[in-house]
Amino acid sequence: MKTDFDYQAVPQGFIHCFKDDCSRSDTCLRRLAARHCTADKPLITILSPAAVPADSSQCSYFLPIQKIRVAWGVRNLFDDVPLSLAADMRHQIVSYFGKTHYYRIYRKERFITPEGQRYIRHIFTQNGITDALQFESYSEVYKW
Numbered sequence: 001m002k003t004d005f006d007y008q009a010v011p012q013g014f015i016h017c018f019k020d021d022c023s024r025s026d027t028c029l030r031r032l033a034a035r036h037c038t039a040d041k042p043l044i045t046i047l048s049p050a051a052v053p054a055d056s057s058q059c060s061y062f063l064p065i066q067k068i069r070v071a072w073g074v075r076n077l078f079d080d081v082p083l084s085l086a087a088d089m090r091h092q093i094v095s096y097f098g099k100t101h102y103y104r105i106y107r108k109e110r111f112i113t114p115e116g117q118r119y120i121r122h123i124f125t126q127n128g129i130t131d132a133l134q135f136e137s138y139s140e141v142y143k144w
Contacts, residue, residue, distance in 0.1 A: 007036045011144050015061065017047045022056045029063040029142060066143040070111035073136025074102075077120070085127050092123050111141065 010033050017030035025031040030047065037044055047061055056062075074093075078086040094102045096119055104110040112120070112135065121133050 005032060005036050005142075007033070007038050007040070009141065010037075010041075013045050014144060015045050015047050017052070017061065019047070019049050019052050019056075022052065022059070024056050024059065024062055027065055029065045029144070030061060032065055067140040068114055068143045069138055070113060070141050071117050071135035071138055072111055073108045074106055074112075074120075075136060077133070077135070080131070081124075081127075081129060085129075089123050089127055093120055108136070111139070 014033060015030055016034040016037060017025070017028060018034045019025065019031070022028070022031065034046070052059055052061070078090065081089065097105065097116065101110060105112055105116075117135070124130075124133055
């Protein structure tokens with residue numbers, strides 16, 4: 001069982017699985033969430049045990065335990081970008097994420113997924129900036 005699991009990170013509405021006799025329970029994120037649920041969230045979404053097939057290798061609800069590397073912060077991204085390019089590039093990035101989401105990323109309230117990181121790198125490359133792009137920090141989170 002993972003000891004670094006933070007139940008507060010479990011998204012609202014995430015399906016939990018309480019099937020103890022499943023052969024894949026040690027590698028299923030739904031089972032991991034169920035093992036760590038707390039009284040802080042008295043209402044959770046659970047998978048009906050009747051919906052889990054007898055052959056657990058065929059379970060369509062199985063979600064492997066995986067972590068992804070996410071980035072935090074974009075405050076310094078445009079420091080070395082010519083002013084003539086920076087405004088348009090920032091506009092493209094804000095359009096991609098949406099204003100609210102972008103400013104939550106800016107304030108480090110939200111992380112940037114690998115897909116979001118690729119998009120930002122693409123915008124920089126598209127504008128001729130090929131230097132290694134560094135976000136403010138990185139961490140690993142479960143892939144919900």
